Amino acid sequence: MSTDSQSPVLVWFRDDHRLSDHPALAAAVATGSRVLCFAVLDDDSDGLRPLGGATRWWLHGSLEALDDALRRTGSGLLVFKGSALSIVGRIAIEAGASAIFWNRRYSAAEIAVDRAIKKHLTDLGIRAHSFNGRLLHEPWTIANQAGKPFQVFTPYLRAVMARPVAAALPPPKRIPGGTWPSALLDAAIPVGALGLEPSSPDWADGMRAEWRRGERAGQEGFERFCRESLRGYADNRDHPSVQGTSRLSPHLRFGEISPRQIWHGVTAEAAREPSLARDAEKYLSEIIWRDFSHQMLHYYPHMPDRPHSSRFDRFPWSEDAKAVRAWQKGRTGYPIVDAGMRQLWQTGWMHNRVRMIAASFLVKHLLTDWRRGEAWFWDTLVDADPANNAFSWQWIAGSGPDSAPFHRIFNPVAQGEKFDPDGDYIRSFVPEIAELPSGFIHKPWDAPPAVLHAAGVRRGETYPDPIVPHGPARERALQAFRSLRSVA
Numbered sequence: 501m502s503t504d505s506q507s508p509v510l511v512w513f514r515d516d517h518r519l520s521d522h523p524a525l526a527a528a529v530a531t532g533s534r535v536l537c538f539a540v541l542d543d544d545s546d547g548l549r550p551l552g553g554a555t556r557w558w559l560h561g562s563l564e565a566l567d568d569a570l571r572r573t574g575s576g577l578l579v580f581k582g583s584a585l586s587i588v589g590r591i592a593i594e595a596g597a598s599a600i601f602w603n604r605r606y607s608a609a610e611i612a613v614d615r616a617i618k619k620h621l622t623d624l625g626i627r628a629h630s631f632n633g634r635l636l637h638e639p640w641t642i643a644n645q646a647g648k649p650f651q652v653f654t655p656y657l658r659a660v661m662a663r664p665v666a667a668a669l670p671p672p673k674r675i676p677g678g679t680w681p682s683a684l685l686d687a688a689i690p691v692g693a694l695g696l697e698p699s700s701p702d703w704a705d706g707m708r709a710e711w712r713r714g715e716r717a718g719q720e721g722f723e724r725f726c727r728e729s730l731r732g733y734a735d736n737r738d739h740p741s742v743q744g745t746s747r748l749s750p751h752l753r754f755g756e757i758s759p760r761q762i763w764h765g766v767t768a769e770a771a772r773e774p775s776l777a778r779d780a781e782k783y784l785s786e787i788i789w790r791d792f793s794h795q796m797l798h799y800y801p802h803m804p805d806r807p808h809s810s811r812f813d814r815f816p817w818s819e820d821a822k823a824v825r826a827w828q829k830g831r832t833g834y835p836i837v838d839a840g841m842r843q844l845w846q847t848g849w850m851h852n853r854v855r856m857i858a859a860s861f862l863v864k865h866l867l868t869d870w871r872r873g874e875a876w877f878w879d880t881l882v883d884a885d886p887a888n889n890a891f892s893w894q895w896i897a898g899s900g901p902d903s904a905p906f907h908r909i910f911n912p913v914a915q916g917e918k919f920d921p922d923g924d925y926i927r928s929f930v931p932e933i934a935e936l937p938s939g940f941i942h943k944p945w946d947a948p949p950a951v952l953h954a955a956g957v958r959r960g961e962t963y964p965d966p967i968v969p970h971g972p973a974r975e976r977a978l979q980a981f982r983s984l985r986s987v988a
């Protein structure tokens with residue numbers, strides 16, 4: 501790729517906050533030109549969804565860590581705020597850039613922004629080069645025999661498993677940085693002044709205690725997972741009280757580690773130690789779910805806004821604001837649901853099994869439109885991801901492609917007893933019932949008065965009774981679902 505070596509080239513970082521396996525950065529460095537790096541906090545472009553509170557908090561630390569890593573390598577990061585559509589062209593012109601490099605994004609609004617910017621820059625004689633830095637395989641590279649996107653996960657998984665994954669790139673040893681023109685230095689905003697971290701009130705203490713943000717934390721987290729939790733992953737991943745999953749989701753969300761690095765790292769572990777094969781395969785299948793969600797978002801851009809199956813357009817959702825509030829606050833009276841919702845509120849993350857139980861409860865027990873839940877998760881998850889979140893909510897609601905059927909309704913008590921048998925997870929997040937014996941921790945309402953008394957639990961006072969009874973709520977949900985068929 502040749503460029504005028506007098507003019508700098510730009511690298512625009514977007515949810516790919518790392519130096520290793522960063523194809524756009526590697527290609528920019530390979531030009532031999534000076535490399536200027538920037539990011540844009542864009543809450544203004546038409547159709548782009550503003551980040552939620554928890555991802556804004558993560559972004560702050562992620563940008564700081566990226567700036568730090570770039571500085572140590574000879575460059576640095578300038579951050580701008582505003583509509584990328586209107587400012588990226590200006591940045592390129594004022595920097596006198598010959599080319600701009602970025603890794604691709606996959607939602608319709610992001611693609612529209614990128615296309616418009618690319619055209620604008622090309623008209624100005626500035627070349628724009630884009631790369632795959634986010635996925636194992638881009639959506640249009642995996643198709644079924646008819647050349648169409650897969651609608652069902654299992655054949656998609658098989659197709660991916662049969663393909664080689666491109667090698668992960670090493671980080672550049674040195675980035676030949678340059679000086680930004682003063683007008684751009686003046687226009688840039690220090691990360692601390694972007695207002696990404698909450699101040700009054702500062703609700704981020706729990707997240708700060710739980711997470712380290714940035715590439716180094718992501719890479720170390722992955723190494724720790726390979727060392728400590730990959731063995732046993734296939735069995736442990738469903739148990740929320742066990743450190744059985746990788747907790748890499750926010751790092752993947754912000755591109756602090758790439759799926760290719762994970763793929764090759766896990767594959768190497770399994771090659772070195774064949775007894776890890778089953779766990780490695782299961783783990784890689786989750787990474788492939790992530791690609792599959794992105795493929796779905798790419799081909800069906802309405803995924804976050806509209807049921808994929810149009811018959812769900814007529815679903816008789818209920819609007820019980822009080823019940824939704826109880827769900828958000830972790831006060832439904834179902835301990836496993838409440839523990840999950842409180843874990844989310846305190847730490848910005850919830851275990852996958854509990855996400856499924858809590859989401860199913862909102863949609864089916866409370867008959868609440870899945871978009872209400874999607875929006876709450878969007879605001880509170882540190883890993884809130886346009887593809888994974890929307891696709892997972894539609895999966896739970898039964899309205900997505902290759903979804904769980906609507907009539908599969910989780911019983912929150914049975915799920916709790918199965919996946920948190922001793923109640924350890926519940927005890928960590930619902931302290932007011934922590935002293936209950938395991939036999940009653942999933943259903944405090946069944947405990948005899950003496951047991952409740954000994955555990956310091958006063959039903960309806962220290963801990964609520966269930967806001968809806970399981971059996972009738974289940975029947976109501978099935979009835980609502982049947983009503984769709986009767987009007988079809």
Ligand code: FAD
Binds near residue numbers: 892
């Ligand atoms: P691990 O089990 O260690 O998996 C490794 C990685 O694989 C994850 O980090 C993630 O990137 C990917 N992955 C795992 N499960 C899934 C899945 N079901 N779909 C797509 N990718 C997956 N995940 C998000 O990253 N962002 C979201 O906004 C999100 N919202 C969800 C909403 C609901 C209602 C549900 C049921 C699931 C949602 N998930 C979401 C998927 C999943 O719960 C998380 O990816 C997982 O819990 C993250 O923890 P982990 O990194 O320890 O996962």
